Amino acid sequence: MRTVSAAPGRALRGARGLRRSRVGAVLCLALLCSVGSGVSGAAPAPHPPAPVSHPLNLARALHLALAYQPGLRADASLARAGGFGVRARRGVLFPQLSVQAGDVYAGTDNGTPWFAAANGRREFTSLVVLRQRLFDPAATAAVDAARAEAAFVRYRLLRNRLDVAAAVTRAYYDLQVAQAAQRVWSRAVRINRTVVDATRRAVTAGGRARIDLLRARAALRSAVGALEQTQARVNGARRLLGLMTGLAPLPPLAATDLSPAALTLPARARVEAAALRGQPALRMAESRERRQAALVRQARGARLPRVGVRAAYGWDTLQRPRGGNLGWSAGLELSMPLFAGGTLRAREDAARAGQRAASERYRQARLRVREAVATAWSNARAALAAYRSASALSRTEEAIWHDSEAGYRAGRMGGLALFLAQQNWLDTRLRRLRAGARLRMALARIDLLAGRLPGGGS
DSSP states (O other), X not given: OHHHHHHHHHHHHXXXXXXXXXXXXXXXXXXXXXXXXXXXXXXXXXXXXXXXOOOBOHHHHHHHHHHHOHHHHHHHHHHHHHHHHHHHHHHTTSOEEEEEEEEEEOOEETTEESSTTOOSXXXXXXXXXXXXXXXXXXXXXXXXXXXXXXXXXHXXXXXXXXXXXXXXXXXXXXHHHHHHHHXXXXXXXXXXXXXXXXXXXXXXXXXXXXXXXXXXXXXXXXHHHHHHHHHHHHXXXXXXHHHHHTOSSOOOBOOOOOOGGXXXXXXXXXXXXXXXXXXHHHHHHHHHHHXXXXXXXXXXXXXXXXXXXXXXXXXXXXXXXXXXXXXXXXXXXXXXXXXXXXXXXXXXXXXXXXXXXHHHHHHHHHHHHHHHHHHHHHHHHHHHHHHHHHHHHHHHHHHHHHHHHHHHHHTSSOHHHHHHHHXXXXXXXXHHHHHHHHHHHHHHHHHHHTTOBTTTBO
């Protein structure tokens, strides 16, 4: 009975202890959760800061565009393929090592092979053959032609890079001008709204005529319309530059102004010398001329003798191959065409005609480069004169506008004079912006003619 009565008591105390332990565990877990939630609520986990978008300057835009354009990557692959082609052409001038093996059976009649070319009923061959060209002018000229072709492909890549750089530079400056014009028109809208409010109060007070208010409202509508058009041009220019550089979204452009060094043009003779030295289009024509000269030597070399050496080591036996019947052979090889129906001579004449054409194209390319330099330098001089004139006129018209605005607010000047002064100021500001963009583009054109990226990049 005691045993029976004691067991339920111990079991009850054990169940109570188990419940207390479970409750304690739950309380500890709740406490930990509350502490964790309190800490997290007091000091949330810091998020990584958003990347700061640095202003996009022209050099970075050119770098991104040249790396992003698929056509330039294709041209770079073709340039690497041209280098491999040169290695392949040069490879034939090095020793050629090969293995020849065969086990040939031939029918016989009383031990005599049926074919005159057969040496016996069974012929076993296992040879290591070494060949080396000693004199092969056609193969040597083919290497020079491959080098010239590879150089042509490399210079074509450089020309295409400059073409992309020219397009990106134009798009960059167009966007820069559009954004500057947008700021000009935004300022004009703010000023005109202030003028409309002041004129409305003056009309109410009897200090201004209604026609002054109508002119002020007309100026405001004109500025708002010009701002909307400029905004559309900014959006289109941003989209175009983003497509060229692969940036989405496009960061803001760096604020740049023409430095005093940009207002001094280099000497035309120095620009022409740099263009004749570094213009890829000229180097392409020169590479074509070298290739045609190499093709002439290749066609002429096909009519000359070719000399080589051949050595072999191994088995060439009618018996079972053994170590004792290993043999070797070595000798010179000479080959030369004697008559080919005039084909070789015609190929050489065609190559010479192509060489003369390539020489004339090279001279034409030099002439075009000099013409392009003369045009670009003249345009740069005209753009520089236009920019200086527009800058001086813009400063003068801005002073007139400020004086007119002050006179209008003081009641000494009518609305028509204020309207005309504002229009002249806006026109000269926009003219200065466009003149600055034309000057930048003219200077970039000079750099591109010299084979450099705008701003002196390579």
